[in-house]
Amino acid sequence: MDNLRKTWPLYRSMLRAFSSENKVKTKFDFKLAENISENINSGMLKARHFPGALDVGCVTLPDDLMQAATIALAGFPQKNLEQDAQKLSSYINSRHPPMEENEYKEKLAEVVETVKQEETIDPMSPGLVEEERKRLLDSRRSKVYEKMKRETYKWKAIDYNEYKSAAYVVARLAPDFASLTKLLREIKKRDPEFCPVHLLDFGSGVGSSMWAVDKTWPGACKEAVCVDSSAEMNNMADKLLRGGDSKNPLNVRPGGTFFKQFVPMSSTRKYDLVTCSRSLFELPDIAARLRTIDILWRKTHSYLLIVEAGSNAGYRLVLEARDYVLELSRRAHEEGESNPTGYVFSPCSHDKFCPRYLDGTNIPCNFEVSYRPFSINRKINALKDRFSYVIIKRGKRNEDVDQQWPRVIQNPSLKKKHVICHLCTKYGTLQELTVTKRRHGKACYSVSKKASWGDLFPVVLPEPELTQATESTDIITENGDDLGNKENIGKEDM
Template sequence: MNLSGRISQIHMNIFRNASTKVNSKAKFNFKLSANVDESIKNGSVKTRHHAGVMGVGVVQLPEALSQAAINALKDHPEKVLRADANKLSNYIWSRHAPLEKDEYRHKIKEVEDTVTEEEMVDPLSPGIAAELRERLLDSRQSKVMQKAKKNIYNWKPINYNDYRAALYVTGRLAPDYASLYKIMAEVKKRDPHFSPLTLLDFGSGVGTSMWAVDSIWPGKCKEAVCIDSSSEMNDMANKLLREGDSDKPLRTRPGGTFFRQFLPMSSTLKYDVVVSSRSLFELPDMASRLRTIDILWRKTSKYLILVEAGTNAGYRLVQEARDYVLEVAQRSQEEREYLEGHVFSPCPHDMFCPRFFDGSNTPCNFEVSYKPFKFGKYSDTGKELFTYVVIKKGRRNDDVGENVTWPRVVRAPLCRTRHVICRTCTKYGTLQEFTVTKKRHGKECYQVSKNSDWGDMLPIEFPEPYLPDESNPISDADQSNENDLVRYSSA
């Protein structure tokens, strides 16, 4: 059985556990983490700055990057550039992964069957003149092609020329940077002793990852390798490092900044941080995606960061890569220490994502606010939805700190009268709502929940969820509160 088949089998094996509903009483059965509770009570930490807060506020581009982008785009008319950049951004956001060959053939067959059922005369029936049969078959083929164009997604890679590279800077530089900045800021907060000396960026585009790494860990990254199949995108990334002018000197690193068009197959050289941001959609099929992820994981010495658009399509690609890496990490025998790893963020577990089974048909995504790249007076705040995973080399139990197992807030908390509903993903691989009240859980816990946001970690301790017990029905009070909850599907 090939690897994608083994992954599908794993998905089916854990379906029952991942889709199990938790007894509604569990939503009250928790308490604030002892360390967090103590730090708030003694005044050393305010509730809005509790240890689970991962927010970064409104992210702005570094002044040097913003000015370099302005210089690089000065030859393009602003109005046209903005309009075309919006079109490119919308196209990127709406993308789907390419269909596999079997999927495509199946969809074409469905279209052919539909067209055949609608025909008044069967071209292959006996007694049809040869000339008429040929015309009818040509008509059928034409209808199939027209219907296929409307109903079957036509994937094709984006070919970036000089102008499209400029459009990407205009429309995607700021939101891409903000997403990476937020992800890397959490890595720094939760792993304060780590600082990357080397960076590998696959699908580097205009070099956004380099700027994010340098902002989070100033002066630490000694070598950066940027890989993008488009030479024009590499040229733009290089230009931004030269203050937007190709004739100016390059911002230097002790180990160098390198631009490549192809990903080296060898895993001899490893990098502290390996990034693939908005690049999986550019690969033509699952085999090439998994092959690329395999190479990137083998080149990772500490953290692998994968980021895509926060759509269902982007979410599925990130989960595909996540499951593949965890499968490799679990099944590797000879190279166990070399390939072993676990999910660092956002998941507090290594099980299959329960979002697939919650019935909401919504992705596991997160939000970041940012200041768009501006020309002159344009400076409104934007919001970007993204889906991601950070996978760390080594065993999960090697990580230090209780926040490793805290639930992740996966939707904005719901503040109701005298209670707050926090919708989370837990270390047990389940989606769980926790209802916090001041009377039941204390003032500190209540304030912490009110000051937690989408993407934060909820610093609570709770037992393993248990199945509903029909012999112990839910009380009227609990049932009344249950009716007030807004479920995930309404998010």
């Protein structure tokens, strides 16, 4: 499996490059699910409450958490803390993953070649005196260094001390809680029998996942294991549980809470819900990220939830984790490995390659939540936070039970007599549906007007005709390995 982690980026990029085009033409050939149409037309169901509606409105922090945060931050300089919180928030949202060693070497070679082409005198020209040659070579090295400094992202893990942990509370407690609450409510709505008794939160920070779980399933979670490498972050999370006072012997959680700096290594211990929110950027390379995802997936009993910033960089990290777990699941299913099988529960209604990655727009698959920000001494209007995510459920997809309605990937466009809905379908395609009252009926038209970004659109779609497709995705490497055939991917690693 270690070899799979090393070669996974190559496999993934080659398979994507040779995968079929996933755009389909705009279609009018669809209809609202029959039972929904009947219920709306009969007045039993309001269009705004259609199944698949997942908007949670403006999310606010629980009152006891808001009060605890206010008390916990009372000893910090308020003006400076809020200013530094804004800087920290901007930095977090603009982060990129660390550059891999091979990428750095390729970039360095490119920069060296560019600098050489700009030189008027070649330092290695014959006849140059040694002092002049040394001066020209020093000048080249200096130019290469400055150009690399400007054009490459200098990654480093964030060191959360006590003050920076306090700044994180101001900057990210509310939006992190809001995005997690939105996703957990979708799980609760679509899987009402699920109730997380055991939670593992990797990169737990100040405990946002734990608070969101307790808000969604009050009193259900009996064990929350919070893992964060920063002892100060763990201290702040514990302080918030104790009402803002670390000396308070009682906390507000009915279940046990455990703070750790490393993931529990027991191979048999499973957790109903495993979360990893805004943590993949803190890992030093792709090997560390995939190793972490592998461990978290093996510890997942029901759901693995991964959330990152809604930027292109965050989306690609989520996609990397998604595809890796699906490949592990495929191997487990086909080759009898110990790793659990799973499928994408949300946002995708399919397990194919993400069509957003292939559509050429450079627009990430992200979603939005409205939240009331935390402030120490003043009221702030509601804000919006964008995030990318994936929820992977253990087991096999049951197409007869699991709703595979298309996902609304941006707010519908309301026109004069029609509505355009932008969707990601169960066929792994992006599709625009044009809804009119005359063609599709009053119920379907009303639902399309009420649908919002992130909802599941309850329509029945015919299998699309691809505008362009390749007949074969076989890829032959220099040593004769067939990488295009998924049966052969990584078999030499086993």
